[in-house]
Amino acid sequence: MVSRLFPLTLQDVAVRRQGKRIIGPIDMVLDPSGPTMVIGPNGSGKTTLLRVMHGIERISAGSATWAAPDSSKHAFVFQSPIVMRRSVVENLAYPLRLVKTPAAQIKETVDYWLDRIGLTPVQNSPATRLSGGERQKLAIARALVRKPDVLFLDEPCANLDGRATHEIETLLQEIAEAGTHLVMATHDMGQARRLAHDLVFMLDGKIHETGPAATKFSTPETQALAAFLRGDIVT
Protein backbone atom coordinates (compact mmCIF):
# COMPACT_ATOMS: atom_id res chain seq x y z
CA MET A 1 0.00 0.00 0.00
CA VAL A 2 1.43 3.34 -1.01
CA SER A 3 0.55 6.27 1.16
CA ARG A 4 -1.56 8.99 -0.34
CA LEU A 5 0.96 11.54 0.91
CA PHE A 6 3.37 10.59 -1.85
CA PRO A 7 4.97 11.53 -4.13
CA LEU A 8 7.41 13.79 -2.35
CA THR A 9 9.22 16.09 -4.75
CA LEU A 10 12.55 17.64 -3.85
CA GLN A 11 13.46 20.38 -6.28
CA ASP A 12 16.95 21.80 -6.25
CA VAL A 13 17.09 21.47 -2.47
CA ALA A 14 20.15 22.77 -0.67
CA VAL A 15 20.92 23.15 3.01
CA ARG A 16 23.74 25.49 3.95
CA ARG A 17 24.94 26.26 7.45
CA GLN A 18 27.58 28.85 8.30
CA GLY A 19 28.42 29.24 4.65
CA LYS A 20 29.04 25.53 4.25
CA ARG A 21 26.97 23.35 1.94
CA ILE A 22 25.63 20.42 3.92
CA ILE A 23 23.48 18.88 1.22
CA GLY A 24 22.45 19.79 -2.29
CA PRO A 25 21.58 20.43 -4.90
CA ILE A 26 19.14 17.54 -4.66
CA ASP A 27 16.43 16.71 -7.15
CA MET A 28 14.35 13.65 -6.55
CA VAL A 29 10.84 12.32 -6.61
CA LEU A 30 10.05 9.81 -3.91
CA ASP A 31 7.03 7.68 -4.74
CA PRO A 32 7.94 4.34 -3.24
CA SER A 33 6.12 1.06 -3.00
CA GLY A 34 8.23 -0.31 -0.16
CA PRO A 35 10.86 0.69 2.38
CA THR A 36 13.41 3.24 1.20
CA MET A 37 16.92 2.87 2.58
CA VAL A 38 19.24 5.85 2.54
CA ILE A 39 22.86 4.72 2.63
CA GLY A 40 26.19 6.49 2.37
CA PRO A 41 29.30 7.23 4.37
CA ASN A 42 29.28 9.27 7.57
CA GLY A 43 28.79 12.93 6.90
CA SER A 44 27.31 12.37 3.45
CA GLY A 45 24.08 14.08 4.48
CA LYS A 46 21.69 11.22 5.28
CA THR A 47 20.40 12.76 8.49
CA THR A 48 19.96 16.15 6.90
CA LEU A 49 18.09 14.68 3.93
CA LEU A 50 15.68 12.85 6.24
CA ARG A 51 15.10 15.98 8.31
CA VAL A 52 14.39 17.98 5.16
CA MET A 53 11.85 15.39 4.05
CA HIS A 54 10.20 15.44 7.47
CA GLY A 55 10.11 19.23 7.38
CA ILE A 56 12.19 19.93 10.46
CA GLU A 57 15.29 21.23 8.70
CA ARG A 58 15.28 24.71 7.25
CA ILE A 59 16.24 24.55 3.60
CA SER A 60 18.38 27.29 2.07
CA ALA A 61 17.26 26.83 -1.52
CA GLY A 62 14.76 24.83 -3.54
CA SER A 63 11.61 23.18 -2.30
CA ALA A 64 10.35 19.97 -0.77
CA THR A 65 6.72 19.30 -1.62
CA TRP A 66 4.43 16.50 -0.54
CA ALA A 67 1.49 15.63 -2.78
CA ALA A 68 -0.72 15.89 0.29
CA PRO A 69 1.03 17.95 2.93
CA ASP A 70 0.00 16.63 6.33
CA SER A 71 2.82 16.58 8.84
CA SER A 72 0.65 14.78 11.37
CA LYS A 73 1.02 11.78 9.09
CA HIS A 74 4.82 11.66 9.50
CA ALA A 75 6.88 10.56 12.42
CA PHE A 76 10.60 10.60 13.02
CA VAL A 77 12.86 8.37 15.09
CA PHE A 78 16.14 10.08 15.89
CA GLN A 79 19.52 8.44 15.86
CA SER A 80 20.01 8.52 19.60
CA PRO A 81 16.52 7.90 20.93
CA ILE A 82 14.98 10.85 22.74
CA VAL A 83 13.57 9.41 25.91
CA MET A 84 11.36 11.72 27.91
CA ARG A 85 11.85 11.97 31.67
CA ARG A 86 8.63 10.14 32.30
CA SER A 87 7.45 6.61 32.80
CA VAL A 88 7.43 4.23 29.84
CA VAL A 89 3.63 4.50 29.67
CA GLU A 90 3.72 8.28 29.67
CA ASN A 91 6.32 8.33 26.91
CA LEU A 92 3.96 6.32 24.71
CA ALA A 93 0.92 8.36 25.68
CA TYR A 94 2.59 11.70 25.05
CA PRO A 95 1.94 12.15 21.29
CA LEU A 96 -1.69 11.15 21.83
CA ARG A 97 -2.17 13.56 24.71
CA LEU A 98 -0.92 16.38 22.52
CA VAL A 99 -3.84 15.85 20.17
CA LYS A 100 -6.42 15.43 22.96
CA THR A 101 -7.11 11.75 22.42
CA PRO A 102 -9.81 10.31 24.71
CA ALA A 103 -8.33 8.50 27.72
CA ALA A 104 -9.85 5.14 26.84
CA GLN A 105 -8.32 5.25 23.41
CA ILE A 106 -4.93 6.29 24.80
CA LYS A 107 -5.01 3.33 27.15
CA GLU A 108 -5.94 0.90 24.43
CA THR A 109 -3.22 2.13 22.05
CA VAL A 110 -0.55 2.32 24.72
CA ASP A 111 -1.34 -1.16 26.06
CA TYR A 112 -1.14 -2.52 22.53
CA TRP A 113 2.32 -1.03 21.94
CA LEU A 114 3.63 -1.96 25.38
CA ASP A 115 2.76 -5.54 24.63
CA ARG A 116 4.13 -5.36 21.11
CA ILE A 117 7.55 -4.09 22.21
CA GLY A 118 7.64 -6.27 25.32
CA LEU A 119 7.77 -3.44 27.86
CA THR A 120 4.51 -4.17 29.70
CA PRO A 121 6.35 -5.38 32.84
CA VAL A 122 8.28 -2.11 33.15
CA GLN A 123 5.51 0.20 31.98
CA ASN A 124 5.59 2.30 35.13
CA SER A 125 9.36 2.57 35.44
CA PRO A 126 11.16 5.73 34.41
CA ALA A 127 11.93 5.35 30.73
CA THR A 128 15.40 6.74 31.37
CA ARG A 129 16.28 3.44 33.08
CA LEU A 130 15.71 1.35 29.94
CA SER A 131 18.55 -0.26 28.03
CA GLY A 132 19.65 1.07 24.66
CA GLY A 133 17.59 -1.46 22.72
CA GLU A 134 14.51 -0.87 24.86
CA ARG A 135 14.85 2.87 24.47
CA GLN A 136 14.97 2.57 20.72
CA LYS A 137 11.95 0.28 20.67
CA LEU A 138 10.14 2.76 22.87
CA ALA A 139 11.07 5.63 20.55
CA ILE A 140 9.81 3.68 17.55
CA ALA A 141 6.56 2.73 19.27
CA ARG A 142 6.06 6.33 20.40
CA ALA A 143 6.50 7.43 16.81
CA LEU A 144 3.81 4.95 15.75
CA VAL A 145 1.02 5.62 18.26
CA ARG A 146 -0.54 8.24 15.99
CA LYS A 147 -0.53 5.74 13.09
CA PRO A 148 1.68 7.72 10.70
CA ASP A 149 1.76 6.90 7.01
CA VAL A 150 5.47 7.61 6.80
CA LEU A 151 8.07 6.75 9.40
CA PHE A 152 11.53 8.25 9.13
CA LEU A 153 14.27 6.43 11.00
CA ASP A 154 17.80 7.73 11.37
CA GLU A 155 20.16 4.81 11.90
CA PRO A 156 17.87 3.24 14.49
CA CYS A 157 20.24 0.36 15.18
CA ALA A 158 23.50 2.30 15.18
CA ASN A 159 24.35 1.67 18.82
CA LEU A 160 22.63 -1.67 19.34
CA ASP A 161 23.83 -5.23 19.63
CA GLY A 162 22.76 -8.02 17.27
CA ARG A 163 19.76 -9.20 19.23
CA ALA A 164 18.25 -5.75 19.69
CA THR A 165 18.92 -5.00 16.03
CA HIS A 166 17.14 -8.17 15.01
CA GLU A 167 14.12 -7.36 17.18
CA ILE A 168 13.87 -3.88 15.72
CA GLU A 169 14.26 -5.11 12.16
CA THR A 170 11.45 -7.59 12.72
CA LEU A 171 9.24 -4.85 14.12
CA LEU A 172 10.05 -2.58 11.20
CA GLN A 173 9.33 -5.30 8.69
CA GLU A 174 5.93 -5.90 10.27
CA ILE A 175 5.15 -2.21 10.28
CA ALA A 176 6.16 -1.90 6.64
CA GLU A 177 3.98 -4.84 5.69
CA ALA A 178 1.09 -3.27 7.57
CA GLY A 179 1.36 -0.27 5.26
CA THR A 180 3.58 2.31 6.96
CA HIS A 181 6.17 3.61 4.59
CA LEU A 182 9.70 3.54 6.00
CA VAL A 183 12.40 5.98 4.99
CA MET A 184 15.47 4.92 6.86
CA ALA A 185 19.10 5.90 6.99
CA THR A 186 21.48 3.10 7.78
CA HIS A 187 25.14 2.36 7.44
CA ASP A 188 24.59 -1.35 7.93
CA MET A 189 24.66 -2.87 4.44
CA GLY A 190 23.21 -6.16 5.65
CA GLN A 191 20.29 -4.31 7.11
CA ALA A 192 19.83 -2.29 3.93
CA ARG A 193 19.72 -5.50 1.89
CA ARG A 194 17.22 -7.11 4.24
CA LEU A 195 14.82 -4.18 4.39
CA ALA A 196 15.20 -2.12 1.24
CA HIS A 197 12.74 -1.91 -1.56
CA ASP A 198 14.36 1.24 -2.89
CA LEU A 199 17.86 2.49 -2.36
CA VAL A 200 19.18 6.04 -2.11
CA PHE A 201 22.96 6.31 -2.08
CA MET A 202 24.30 9.60 -0.79
CA LEU A 203 27.77 10.92 -1.26
CA ASP A 204 29.13 14.33 -0.37
CA GLY A 205 25.71 15.88 0.23
CA LYS A 206 24.24 14.67 -3.05
CA ILE A 207 22.23 11.72 -4.19
CA HIS A 208 24.83 9.79 -6.08
CA GLU A 209 22.69 6.92 -7.24
CA THR A 210 19.15 5.76 -6.62
CA GLY A 211 16.85 3.01 -7.78
CA PRO A 212 15.18 -0.30 -6.88
CA ALA A 213 17.19 -2.24 -4.32
CA ALA A 214 16.84 -5.44 -6.32
CA THR A 215 19.01 -4.11 -9.14
CA LYS A 216 21.17 -1.60 -7.26
CA PHE A 217 22.71 -4.17 -4.95
CA SER A 218 23.57 -6.58 -7.73
CA THR A 219 24.46 -4.13 -10.49
CA PRO A 220 25.43 -0.70 -9.16
CA GLU A 221 25.91 1.87 -11.88
CA THR A 222 28.57 4.03 -10.29
CA GLN A 223 31.97 2.97 -9.07
CA ALA A 224 31.39 4.74 -5.79
CA LEU A 225 28.29 2.67 -4.96
CA ALA A 226 30.04 -0.52 -6.05
CA ALA A 227 32.97 0.33 -3.79
CA PHE A 228 30.66 1.30 -0.90
CA LEU A 229 28.75 -1.97 -1.18
CA ARG A 230 32.03 -3.88 -1.16
CA GLY A 231 32.87 -2.14 2.09
CA ASP A 232 35.65 0.04 0.69
CA ILE A 233 36.17 3.50 2.12
CA VAL A 234 34.38 6.04 -0.07
CA THR A 235 34.69 9.76 0.41
Place this chain on the structure above:
Amino acid sequence: MVDIWEGLSAAFWLIVQFDTELWEISLRSLRVTLTALVIASVIAIPLGTYLAVQRFRYRRFTISLINALMGLPPVVVGLVVYILLSRSGPFGVLNLLFTPTAMIIAQVIIITPVIASIAHQSMRELWAEYHDLLISLNTSKWQRITTLVRDGRRNLLTAALAGFGRAIGEVGAIMIVGGNIDHVTRVLTTAIALETGKGDFALALGLGFVLIGLAIVVNLAIHTLSRTEREGQW
Protein backbone atom coordinates in the same frame (compact mmCIF):
# COMPACT_ATOMS: atom_id res chain seq x y z
CA MET B 1 33.21 36.52 73.42
CA VAL B 2 30.03 34.53 73.45
CA ASP B 3 30.29 30.79 73.31
CA ILE B 4 28.63 28.85 70.49
CA TRP B 5 27.34 26.46 73.15
CA GLU B 6 25.54 29.28 74.86
CA GLY B 7 23.79 30.00 71.58
CA LEU B 8 22.89 26.38 71.05
CA SER B 9 21.51 26.08 74.55
CA ALA B 10 19.58 29.33 74.11
CA ALA B 11 18.08 27.88 70.93
CA PHE B 12 17.30 24.64 72.71
CA TRP B 13 15.50 26.36 75.58
CA LEU B 14 13.60 28.69 73.30
CA ILE B 15 12.28 25.70 71.44
CA VAL B 16 11.49 23.38 74.34
CA GLN B 17 9.80 26.17 76.28
CA PHE B 18 7.59 26.70 73.27
CA ASP B 19 8.44 30.40 73.45
CA THR B 20 5.39 32.18 72.00
CA GLU B 21 7.38 35.10 70.68
CA LEU B 22 9.76 32.74 68.92
CA TRP B 23 6.86 30.88 67.35
CA GLU B 24 5.28 34.10 66.26
CA ILE B 25 8.32 35.45 64.48
CA SER B 26 9.26 32.07 63.03
CA LEU B 27 5.80 31.62 61.56
CA ARG B 28 5.91 35.15 60.20
CA SER B 29 9.27 34.45 58.60
CA LEU B 30 7.79 31.37 56.98
CA ARG B 31 4.60 33.05 55.88
CA VAL B 32 6.37 36.04 54.32
CA THR B 33 9.02 33.93 52.61
CA LEU B 34 6.71 31.21 51.33
CA THR B 35 4.25 33.78 49.98
CA ALA B 36 7.08 35.59 48.22
CA LEU B 37 8.36 32.23 46.95
CA VAL B 38 5.01 31.25 45.44
CA ILE B 39 4.57 34.63 43.74
CA ALA B 40 8.15 34.69 42.47
CA SER B 41 7.92 31.10 41.18
CA VAL B 42 4.70 31.81 39.32
CA ILE B 43 6.51 34.62 37.52
CA ALA B 44 9.98 33.16 37.21
CA ILE B 45 9.35 29.57 36.12
CA PRO B 46 7.22 30.34 33.04
CA LEU B 47 9.58 33.22 32.24
CA GLY B 48 12.70 31.06 32.48
CA THR B 49 11.06 28.35 30.38
CA TYR B 50 9.79 30.81 27.78
CA LEU B 51 13.29 32.23 27.43
CA ALA B 52 14.57 28.71 26.82
CA VAL B 53 12.14 27.79 24.02
CA GLN B 54 11.44 31.10 22.32
CA ARG B 55 13.84 33.02 20.16
CA PHE B 56 13.19 36.71 19.92
CA ARG B 57 15.10 39.85 19.29
CA TYR B 58 16.11 40.81 22.80
CA ARG B 59 16.37 37.34 24.24
CA ARG B 60 20.09 37.44 24.97
CA PHE B 61 19.68 40.88 26.46
CA THR B 62 16.77 39.74 28.64
CA ILE B 63 18.78 36.77 29.91
CA SER B 64 21.76 38.98 30.72
CA LEU B 65 19.45 41.42 32.45
CA ILE B 66 17.99 38.68 34.64
CA ASN B 67 21.45 37.40 35.48
CA ALA B 68 22.50 40.90 36.41
CA LEU B 69 19.39 41.40 38.55
CA MET B 70 20.40 38.30 40.51
CA GLY B 71 23.17 40.40 41.96
CA LEU B 72 20.89 43.25 43.05
CA PRO B 73 21.93 44.35 46.53
CA PRO B 74 18.92 43.67 48.79
CA VAL B 75 19.49 46.92 50.66
CA VAL B 76 19.01 48.86 47.45
CA VAL B 77 15.87 46.89 46.63
CA GLY B 78 14.60 47.71 50.10
CA LEU B 79 15.39 51.37 49.64
CA VAL B 80 13.61 51.59 46.28
CA VAL B 81 10.55 49.72 47.58
CA TYR B 82 10.58 52.01 50.60
CA ILE B 83 10.53 55.11 48.41
CA LEU B 84 7.78 53.70 46.20
CA LEU B 85 5.60 52.74 49.17
CA SER B 86 6.30 55.73 51.41
CA ARG B 87 3.49 58.19 51.97
CA SER B 88 4.79 60.61 49.35
CA GLY B 89 5.68 57.84 46.89
CA PRO B 90 3.56 56.70 43.94
CA PHE B 91 2.05 53.80 45.89
CA GLY B 92 1.79 55.69 49.18
CA VAL B 93 -2.01 55.60 49.19
CA LEU B 94 -1.91 51.83 49.55
CA ASN B 95 -0.46 52.22 53.05
CA LEU B 96 1.76 49.21 52.66
CA LEU B 97 4.96 50.47 54.21
CA PHE B 98 5.91 48.63 57.41
CA THR B 99 3.56 45.72 56.68
CA PRO B 100 4.36 42.09 55.85
CA THR B 101 3.05 42.80 52.35
CA ALA B 102 5.86 45.32 51.81
CA MET B 103 8.34 42.66 52.91
CA ILE B 104 6.80 40.18 50.48
CA ILE B 105 7.10 42.70 47.64
CA ALA B 106 10.78 43.29 48.38
CA GLN B 107 11.49 39.56 48.57
CA VAL B 108 9.67 38.87 45.31
CA ILE B 109 11.89 41.45 43.61
CA ILE B 110 15.01 39.90 45.10
CA ILE B 111 14.30 36.23 44.35
CA THR B 112 12.43 36.34 41.04
CA PRO B 113 15.66 36.84 39.05
CA VAL B 114 17.37 34.09 41.05
CA ILE B 115 14.65 31.55 40.32
CA ALA B 116 14.23 32.68 36.71
CA SER B 117 17.93 32.38 36.02
CA ILE B 118 18.36 28.92 37.51
CA ALA B 119 15.10 27.76 35.94
CA HIS B 120 16.19 29.08 32.56
CA GLN B 121 19.49 27.24 32.79
CA SER B 122 17.93 23.86 33.46
CA MET B 123 15.06 24.40 31.04
CA ARG B 124 17.58 25.20 28.34
CA GLU B 125 19.32 21.89 28.91
CA LEU B 126 16.03 20.01 28.81
CA TRP B 127 14.98 21.89 25.69
CA ALA B 128 18.21 20.85 23.96
CA GLU B 129 17.38 17.26 24.88
CA TYR B 130 13.72 17.42 23.74
CA HIS B 131 14.03 19.92 20.89
CA ASP B 132 13.94 17.55 17.93
CA LEU B 133 11.17 15.41 19.38
CA LEU B 134 8.90 18.33 20.23
CA ILE B 135 9.46 19.96 16.85
CA SER B 136 8.83 16.66 15.09
CA LEU B 137 5.56 16.19 16.99
CA ASN B 138 4.36 19.60 15.88
CA THR B 139 3.86 20.91 19.39
CA SER B 140 2.52 24.38 20.03
CA LYS B 141 4.59 26.86 22.03
CA TRP B 142 2.35 26.37 25.00
CA GLN B 143 2.69 22.57 24.81
CA ARG B 144 6.47 22.93 24.72
CA ILE B 145 6.48 25.07 27.84
CA THR B 146 4.13 22.81 29.79
CA THR B 147 6.07 19.69 28.74
CA LEU B 148 9.38 21.18 29.86
CA VAL B 149 7.94 22.40 33.16
CA ARG B 150 6.40 19.01 33.85
CA ASP B 151 9.45 16.94 32.97
CA GLY B 152 11.91 19.38 34.50
CA ARG B 153 9.98 19.83 37.72
CA ARG B 154 12.74 18.44 39.88
CA ASN B 155 15.20 21.00 38.56
CA LEU B 156 12.60 23.72 38.93
CA LEU B 157 12.14 22.70 42.53
CA THR B 158 15.85 23.18 43.06
CA ALA B 159 15.54 26.64 41.53
CA ALA B 160 12.66 27.47 43.85
CA LEU B 161 14.57 26.21 46.87
CA ALA B 162 17.49 28.45 45.97
CA GLY B 163 15.03 31.34 45.98
CA PHE B 164 13.68 30.21 49.32
CA GLY B 165 17.15 30.07 50.81
CA ARG B 166 17.89 33.55 49.60
CA ALA B 167 14.61 34.96 50.94
CA ILE B 168 14.47 33.30 54.35
CA GLY B 169 17.92 34.58 55.25
CA GLU B 170 17.47 38.07 53.83
CA VAL B 171 17.59 40.95 56.27
CA GLY B 172 18.60 44.21 54.61
CA ALA B 173 15.53 44.85 52.47
CA ILE B 174 12.88 43.62 54.87
CA MET B 175 14.41 45.61 57.69
CA ILE B 176 13.96 48.78 55.65
CA VAL B 177 10.46 48.15 54.29
CA GLY B 178 9.15 46.21 57.29
CA GLY B 179 10.69 48.25 60.03
CA ASN B 180 11.15 45.29 62.40
CA ILE B 181 8.02 46.20 64.37
CA ASP B 182 7.28 43.87 67.26
CA HIS B 183 4.22 41.66 66.58
CA VAL B 184 3.82 43.14 63.11
CA THR B 185 6.85 42.80 60.91
CA ARG B 186 9.49 41.24 63.12
CA VAL B 187 10.90 38.08 61.60
CA LEU B 188 13.81 35.83 62.52
CA THR B 189 16.47 37.72 60.62
CA THR B 190 15.46 41.16 61.82
CA ALA B 191 15.16 39.85 65.38
CA ILE B 192 18.69 38.50 65.12
CA ALA B 193 19.93 41.89 63.96
CA LEU B 194 18.11 43.55 66.84
CA GLU B 195 19.42 41.18 69.52
CA THR B 196 22.94 41.48 68.15
CA GLY B 197 22.64 45.25 68.33
CA LYS B 198 21.46 45.01 71.93
CA GLY B 199 24.42 42.79 72.72
CA ASP B 200 22.37 39.67 73.56
CA PHE B 201 24.57 37.37 71.53
CA ALA B 202 23.27 34.16 73.03
CA LEU B 203 19.71 34.97 72.06
CA ALA B 204 20.81 36.19 68.65
CA LEU B 205 22.73 33.00 68.07
CA GLY B 206 19.83 30.94 69.37
CA LEU B 207 17.53 32.59 66.84
CA GLY B 208 20.17 31.96 64.20
CA PHE B 209 20.09 28.24 64.89
CA VAL B 210 16.32 28.25 64.75
CA LEU B 211 16.56 29.98 61.37
CA ILE B 212 18.98 27.39 60.04
CA GLY B 213 16.81 24.59 61.39
CA LEU B 214 13.76 26.08 59.72
CA ALA B 215 15.51 26.32 56.36
CA ILE B 216 16.64 22.70 56.61
CA VAL B 217 13.19 21.46 57.60
CA VAL B 218 11.51 23.25 54.70
CA ASN B 219 14.09 21.90 52.23
CA LEU B 220 13.65 18.37 53.50
CA ALA B 221 9.87 18.65 53.54
CA ILE B 222 9.69 19.83 49.95
CA HIS B 223 12.15 17.20 48.78
CA THR B 224 10.27 14.44 50.58
CA LEU B 225 6.96 15.59 49.14
CA SER B 226 8.37 15.57 45.62
CA ARG B 227 9.89 12.15 46.08
CA THR B 228 6.83 10.38 47.45
CA GLU B 229 5.22 11.05 44.10
CA ARG B 230 7.35 8.24 42.74
CA GLU B 231 10.90 7.32 43.38
CA GLY B 232 13.16 7.37 40.41
CA GLN B 233 15.58 9.40 38.43
CA TRP B 234 13.96 11.77 36.06
